Each structure stands twice: as C-alpha cells, then as structure tokens.
Amino acid sequence: MTRTKAIVFDLYGTLYDVHSVVQQCEAFYPGRGMQLSVMWRQKQLEYTWLRSLMGQYISFEQATHDALVYSCRHLKLDLDTATCDTLCKAYLNLSAYPEVPDALQRLNDMGLPLAILSNGSDFSIQSVVTSSGLQDNFSHLLSVERVGVFKPDPRVYTLACQALELTADEILFVSSNAWDASGARHFGFNVCWINRHDNTFDELGATPHVVVAGLDELPALIDAGRC
Amino acid sequence: MTRTKAIVFDLYGTLYDVHSVVQQCEAFYPGRGMQLSVMWRQKQLEYTWLRSLMGQYISFEQATHDALVYSCRHLKLDLDTATCDTLCKAYLNLSAYPEVPDALQRLNDMGLPLAILSNGSDFSIQSVVTSSGLQDNFSHLLSVERVGVFKPDPRVYTLACQALELTADEILFVSSNAWDASGARHFGFNVCWINRHDNTFDELGATPHVVVAGLDELPALIDAGRC
Numbered sequence: 159m160t161r162t163k164a165i166v167f168d169l170y171g172t173l174y175d176v177h178s179v180v181q182q183c184e185a186f187y188p189g190r191g192m193q194l195s196v197m198w199r200q201k202q203l204e205y206t207w208l209r210s211l212m213g214q215y216i217s218f219e220q221a222t223h224d225a226l227v228y229s230c231r232h233l234k235l236d237l238d239t240a241t242c243d244t245l246c247k248a249y250l251n252l253s254a255y256p257e258v259p260d261a262l263q264r265l266n267d268m269g270l271p272l273a274i275l276s277n278g279s280d281f282s283i284q285s286v287v288t289s290s291g292l293q294d295n296f297s298h299l300l301s302v303e304r305v306g307v308f309k310p311d312p313r314v315y316t317l318a319c320q321a322l323e324l325t326a327d328e329i330l331f332v333s334s335n336a337w338d339a340s341g342a343r344h345f346g347f348n349v350c351w352i353n354r355h356d357n358t359f360d361e362l363g364a365t366p367h368v369v370v371a372g373l374d375e376l377p378a379l380i381d382a383g384r385c
Numbered sequence: 386m387t388r389t390k391a392i393v394f395d396l397y398g399t400l401y402d403v404h405s406v407v408q409q410c411e412a413f414y415p416g417r418g419m420q421l422s423v424m425w426r427q428k429q430l431e432y433t434w435l436r437s438l439m440g441q442y443i444s445f446e447q448a449t450h451d452a453l454v455y456s457c458r459h460l461k462l463d464l465d466t467a468t469c470d471t472l473c474k475a476y477l478n479l480s481a482y483p484e485v486p487d488a489l490q491r492l493n494d495m496g497l498p499l500a501i502l503s504n505g506s507d508f509s510i511q512s513v514v515t516s517s518g519l520q521d522n523f524s525h526l527l528s529v530e531r532v533g534v535f536k537p538d539p540r541v542y543t544l545a546c547q548a549l550e551l552t553a554d555e556i557l558f559v560s561s562n563a564w565d566a567s568g569a570r571h572f573g574f575n576v577c578w579i580n581r582h583d584n585t586f587d588e589l590g591a592t593p594h595v596v597v598a599g600l601d602e603l604p605a606l607i608d609a610g611r612c
Binding site (some may be wrong): 177201207208209211212213216224225227228231232240308309312316319323331337340341344358360361362363 | 428430431434435437438439440441442451452455458459501535536537538539564565567568571585587588589590
C-alpha cells in the first residue's frame with residue numbers, strides 16, 4: 159500500500175450526521191420523525207443513483223427535496239411548502255459527529271491535506287462546513303456538480319485525483335457509506351470505512367483496507383503505516 | 386401519443402411476483418421470511434444500480450446471490466451453501482401474478498407483438514418464462530446481458546427498439562417498478578405503471594401515461610386508444 163499523501167472524506171453520514179434532521183422531522187410529525195428521516199435518506203440515495211443511471215442529473219438539493227416529497231406522500235404526512243423548505247434547509251446545517259473536530263485537527267497536525275468529495279452541491283458543502291465551523295480544516299471542497307453525475311460513478315472520484323494532483327493509490331478515502339467505500343475501492347483509492355453503528359458492509363466485490371468505529375481512531379493507524 | 390405497435394414488459398415484480406420466494410425464506414427461517422424477502426429484494430435492486438454506476442457489471446444471478454448473503458449477515462441468519470443455492474434458485478421459478486396469463490392471451494389476440502426486457506440473464510428469463518408455461522406469448526426475451534449494464538440505463542431500453550425495429554414512442558413499456566417506469570418514460574417509451582399494491586410513484590421527474598391495478602385492465606385501454 160502506498161503511503162497516504164492526502165485524505166478525502168465523504169460528507170453526508172461520514173463527517174456529518176444526516177439523522178440530525180430527525181429532531182426537526184419529529185417536531186413537525188410527532189412520533190414519526192425517525193421513520194420519516196430514515197425513508198427520506200434511503201430515497202435521497204436511491205434518487206441520486208437512479209438519476210445518474212438515467213442520465214437525468216439534478217442537484218443534490220433537488221434530490222433531497224424530491225425524496226422528502228415522496229416520503230411524505232408514502233407515509234401520508236401532510237407537507238406544505240413552508241415545512242418542506244424548513245426540512246430541506248436542515249440538510250444545510252447538519253451536526254458533525256462528536257469526535258470529528260478533534261480528529262480533523264490531529265490529521266491536519268500530521269501535515270496531510272484534507273478534502274471533502276461530496277454528492278452535495280458547492281453551495282451545500284460550503285453551507286454545512288461553514289455552519290459547523292470546520293472550514294479551516296480542508297484544502298479542497300469538491301462537489302459532483304463539476305461532472306453532473308453522483309457517486310459511485312468513477313468520474314466523481316477522479317475529481318479528487320485532479321484537484322490534489324495525486325494518483326488514486328496515494329489518496330486515503332474515508333466514508334461511512336459502504337456503497338461509497340466500495341465504489342472508491344473499485345476506483346483504486348485506499349479506503350477507510352467508518353462503522354459507527356455496527357453496520358454490515360455491502361457485498362459489492364470490494365472490501366475496505368481499514369475499518370474504524372470513529373474518526374478518532376484514524377491518526378494512530380496512519381502513524382503506524384496501516385493506511 | 387403514437388398508437389402502440391408492440392408491448393414490452395418488465396419481468397421481476399411486473400409479470401412475476403418476486404415475493405413468491407417468501408415461502409421458501411419462511412421455510413428456512415420461520416417467522417423471518419417476509420423480513421428477509423423484502424430486504425433481499427431491496428438490496429438486489431441497489432446492487433444492480435450501484436454495480437452499473439461503478440462500471441462493475443455482474444450477472445443478475447450474482448447480484449441476487451450477493452444481496453442474499455448481505456441480507457442474511459445483516460439479519461444474523463445462518464446461510465449455508467445449500468440454503469443459499471436453494472433460495473437463489475427460487476428466483477428461477479417465480480409465480481406469475483394471477484391475472485397475467487389471461488391478459489397476455491388477450492393482448493396476443495389483438496395482434497400486438499409482446500416482449501420481455503429484463504435485468505435477468507438470458508438463462509434466468511428463459512427459466513422463469515418456461516417454468517410458468519408462458520413462453521409462447523412472447524416474440525422476444527431481451528436481457529441486459531447484451532449491454533452489460535442494468536436498468537434504468539438508457540442502453541438497456543434501446544435493446545427493445547433494436548429488437549422490435551420500432552421507435553421508442555411506438556412501444557408501450559409496462560412495469561410495476563416505479564423507478565423502471567420512470568427510466569422508460571425518460572427514454573421515450575409510452576409507459577404503463579401497474580400499481581397492484583397501492584404504492585406511491587417515485588419522484589424522478591417522469592409520470593406514466595396510464596396506471597392500472599392489474600394487467601387485466603390493459604387490453605381495454607389499448608382498445609380505447611388510451612395507450
């Protein structure tokens with residue numbers, strides 16, 4: 159394994175908790191917040207995959223909106239325009255996982271360039287990173303917008319090599335999403351899967367190089383030359 | 386709308402009930418059959434989409450196998466090789482929905498060529514159609530194998546135009562899968578969505594031309610020039 163020269167992070171579900179929107183869902187739909195939040199996230203992902211395959215790219219914000227509309231219709235929850243706007247805006251203001259700020263600082267102290275490569279639009283990535291105060295940690299914020307297709311299309315992962323001027327095997331890609339980690343591995347990145355919730359890795363013909371339960375475990379693994 | 390010159394059907398979930406495997410799941414895992422069957426189907430679809438996007442095509446049988454392995458691991462159900470083989474083989478011997486044989490006969494009597502366009506391999510499609518005794522209804526059995534990518538990639542839908550020597554708008558595409566119906570609509574087919582179970586149509590920027598609760602409603606709609 160080539161020694162890591164930069165680290166590229168997925169954003170949604172990896173550095174930031176997408177279910178931090180659950181509280182707002184719960185406020186609008188008491189007792190249904192978790193159910194709505196889980197279906198919304200599942201459909202949001204499906205819509206990015208399906209739109210990519212159809213050659214019908216839309217922004218991540220639009221996919222998020224469409225997935226919310228579907229989920230509310232399916233769950234028979236009333237969704238007026240104001241509620242829809244408020245819930246979609248919650249995706250611009252997600253909470254970082256608790257261990258993330260310190261871990262990013264330690265990785266920065268090791269002299270490694272850090273980047274985000276996300277399905278989100280430039281505007282969304284900027285909003286999430288700025289609202290959480292973590293913007294100074296990253297040398298690059300990279301959006302799929304530039305290629306008009308979502309992960310795990312290899313054209314997305316190529317963006318990181320271009321921006322960092324590194325080959326795939328010089329980059330450590332970090333994601334909590336098993337399908338994203340699988341796509342990144344097929345692409346040629348070294349891959350770290352963050353498995354915070356005892357999930358099952360997908361059977362997509364690829365396995366991560368390392369698995370951690372939180373980002374705070376990563377600096378020591380890099381120090382030890384494990385990735 | 387151009388008058389329909391041929392009808393192209395999706396197979397899994399449209400003409401044949403994918404949850405007809407639930408009984409075999411239940412026999413191996415009492416009380417867990419439905420849960421396993423639903424997750425297996427969901428993951429099977431996800432794996433076809435993700436493999437397509439990654440440029441890592443595998444056969445539908447392999448995706449079915451991988452989705453079963455994932456689902457059993459995730460649900461903590463023991464899966465030995467013999468059980469795995471038996472359950473995967475259930476996908477070669479699915480039940481047609483009850484109204485399907487008569488409806489196909491009536492559509493045939495109207496002089497319309499009927500075809501299947503499926504994610505399944507040639508072998509799988511042939512097995513399912515033959516084991517149900519419906520093979521004489523179809524002029525073409527078309528598999529994604531020929532293009533090495535799954536629906537809803539437009540290259541798949543193109544196969545039907547090529548085989549039938551018709552333009553997209555001369556073909557009526559029939560599917561129960563809202564994502565498939567959406568992809569077919571974006572491609573340019575006329576589209577009939579079969580909604581047997583009061584499902585919610587997906588928000589993928591396309592709506593079907595007609596919606597029916599079963600295939601038996603289709604001949605009258607065609608007679609009336611509705612599709």
